[in-house]
Amino acid sequence: MLGILVFALLLLVLLIHGQELEHLEEHQNCNIDVFHAQDSVNGPILIDTSPLTPFESPRLSAVNYTAWEQWYFDSVAADGLSNTVITFFRDPTSHTGLGSLWVMHDAVWPNGTRSSIITYVDQAQIIQCPGYTYGLWNSSTRSTMFSFNVTSDLKQASISISTAKTKGSWDITTLGPARYPDGLLYPNPGASTLFVPMCWWVEAMPAGIVQTSFEIAGSKFAFTGYGGVDYFAGSYIWDYICRDWYWMRGVVGPYSIVFWKFTSAIDNNTYTSAFLVQDGSVLFSTQNSENILATNPLAAYAKLTLLYGGKVSASMGANDTGYTLDFVEGTKHGGRSWHFDLQHENIGYQTDADINDMYTRFADSATGGQKGRNEYIGAMNSEQILVKVVYPIP
Known part of the structure; x- marks a missing residue:
């Protein structure tokens, strides 16, 4: 009976994404994780930190009062004037x-509109098959469904949304x-999934x-533009583990760019x-x-500088209007350098002042672009967070 239910669920997903029915046989050898909205445990849980775990797999053994994980899909229009971000949460915080x-x-x-x-759902499933991973967040009683599909070679992904308020799709083809x-590339058994203390990425x-x-x-x-696909997990929310961070992603001409600078509240x-x-x-x-130059003047490094005097800034926290990235x-690796300027054009989202x-x-x-070479135009998403009061770890 369980096998029939799993197969029926896969059939529903494939219909949503327009897959060919004659290929159903190849989708039966799949693993499925099922989560319910009110499932939780008291006490510590485990996180799978293995670098060889598929990137779209759930990594938390359960959810408790503090830990969270999320599947993050962001995008910005090619002109930099609009963006959209869709985040699937398994997060009780x-x-x-x-x-x-x-x-x-x-x-x-x-x-600027x-x-x-935010839509809470009753259940979620992560379905891992030989060629793809599906995520489904849904409430059947409310006809609410969010789904993502990421190919196992991590080259393409798609999202489908069908709710009372929103209907549509999101698709990406990777550039790298x-x-x-x-910085190591997947798969690598020697890599680390830990970015900062108590946060995996x-x-x-x-x-x-x-x-x-x-x-x-x-x-x-609707737009055509640039974006990416990430997975994050944390032991606690930002208020406990972070003082501030600046994150950005985008495409400028032939260049794909990711940068994250994070000041930890755990070790400062x-x-x-x-x-x-x-x-x-x-x-x-x-x-x-x-800072690496103080101990190794030949080393490679990346530098973020805040810009001011532009037209758009956050209404709270830092009042920068853009960034430069270097x-x-x-010299040990060739001596080349690349410089990029970002200007805030719109605020996609911000938290309430309180x-x-x-x-x-x-x-x-x-x-x-590369210094001394052609300059290109493009667009990026950027994010910043400043924590007013860092909470002590319980």
């Missing part, structure tokens, strides 16, 4: 009483290889070409992860910040 399973869909139109919809926060698609089309509360929302150290790809080939990957290869972690997401226009 909102403490609403509505459970640990929810999806957040944020969007900003070019004119914003939408942010999957990677770990330490892997990138199935560091950057790619995105096509998105939705109807949100009766309004059309600043961690950096920078990744630069040109036409599918990795140019630059480092965890070093500019990737410096170091929230302890002041978070803002921007849609940015971008320019840059």
Whole structure:
């Protein structure tokens, strides 16, 4: 009976995504994890930190009062004027009483109009098959369904949404290889999935070409642009483990860019992860910040500088209006360097003023390239968070 139910569920998913029915036989050898909104445990849980675990797999053994995991799909229009982010949560930390399973869909139109919809669901499934992984967050009684499909080679992904407020799809084709926060490429048994203390991160698609089309509360929302696919997990929410961070991802001409600078509240150290790809080939990957020059003047490093005086800034926290990113290869590795300028064009999402972690997401226009060579134009998503008061670990 269980086998019949699993097969029926797979059939439903395949119909949603328009798969060919004559290939159903090959989808029966799949593993399925089922989660329910009110499932939780008291006490510690385990996290799978193996670098060889498929990137879209759930890694928490259960959910408790503090730990969380999320599947993150972001995108920005090619002109940098709008963006949309869809996040699938297995996260009880909102403490609403509505459970640990929810999806957040944020969007900003070019004119600055914003939408942010949080939908709690009754159950979720992660279905892992030889050629793909499906995620399903749904409530059958409310005809609510969110699904994602990531191919096992981590080259393509798609999302389908069908709710009372939103209907549409999101598709991405990667521009570079999957990677770990330490810069190694997947799969690598020697890599680490830990980015900072108590926070794990892997990138199935560091950057790619995105096509998105939705109807949100009766309004059309669509663009072609850039985005990526990430997985995150944490022992505690940002208020406990972070002082501030700056994160960005996008495409400028032939370059795909990822950067994250994170100041930990656990050890007060600043961690950096920078990744630069040109036409599918990795140019630059480092965890070093500019501080490395104090001990190794020949080393590669990445540097973030805040810009001011532009037209859009967060209404709380830092009042920057953009960033510059510098990737410096170091004379030991060839001496090349790349420079990129980002200008905030719109605010895609920001937390309320009374929230302890002041978070803002921007849609940015971008320019840059290798110093001394051609300059290109593009677009990036960027995010920043400043924690007002760091809470002590219980």
